Amino acid sequence: MWPRNILVLLLFCYGEFFDCHMCYLYHLQIMSKNFNNVLHWDPVEPAFPGQKVLYSVQYWRGDDQNYLKKMECQNITSLSCDLTAETPSVYDVYYKAKVMVNGSCHGITTSFNPLRNTVFGPPVLSIRTTASSLHVNITVPKGPNGKSIPNI
Template sequence: VMENQDLQDSIKPQKVEFHSLNFNNTLHWQPGWAREARDTLYFVQYKVYGQSTWENKDDCWGIQSHVCDLTRETSDIQEPYYGRVKASLAGVYSNWSLSCRFTPWRETMIGPPIVTLVHSNKSIIVKLQAPRSPYKRKRGTKIPMTYYYDLLYQVFIINNLLDEQHRVLVYEGKDKVIEIKDLRPGVSYCIVAKTSVPMLDRSSAYSSRRCTTL
């Protein structure tokens, strides 16, 4: 019996936590402190804070992966949720490992905007598209994150002639189309942008670079 108890403790999942980007919500965990055997299986449940019963996540019931997509199950973005995971090996089940409370609206990370460039002779026109949530409108298009938050965009320019690492802030605001003027012909410029949510004091990673030569 003692050996079973040791095995139970050694396979119990560690560091169970939600990761969330633009409301794509996934539960992640690490294997127990025993070196993981190939045939360790994991079982995931979730619930809304305050509910007494846990729901099984069927797609993550007896899986070998260390991640489970709970986007659909956590789609009420103002509700706090919990996830929990247990492991089994050789017919022995661990106890459950619980996540912290997770409220999507408060905790999701916002992605950067999608950037496209159009250039004329001395200026670059930057077009920004808001990051999108996984939730769809009736007509099937994904709802942009601007529907849920007051977003600001920051646009930075990089003059490759001077310093490819030096980003200069050229615009901050809500506009989706920004013209950057008085640029030098023949010089290669790159643009990156970020999304920020002032209310939550949070900002995205930088977008991928878009470059052009005037």
């Protein structure tokens, strides 16, 4: 008879919903600056000399059951993918992303929420002087598509 711990693990990991497989062994990260959300990952060594390594990206929104393909990031050789359009800043919605390498899972991110995980860039300063005054204008950085961050 199988030990109880193994049976519990098998029952817990049954199905793709829990993502319980070797996919978590690789480093993936969604880096978000000013709500521009870009997925980055480490390169994979080819399994044999001359093999072309192709990456494909899928993303998951917290209220969906399945991963969706990021069409612009299928069978690519670069080590990043812009997910800004797929990960809008919605309150209490979390996202994950998955990278496939030549059809096998390379990694899955931890949960990501743009409102909580974005890093803001420095403000934009403009200075204008006249003979009797100094005018300093400070504006917040722009977000995706040139949109003002306070309006996101």
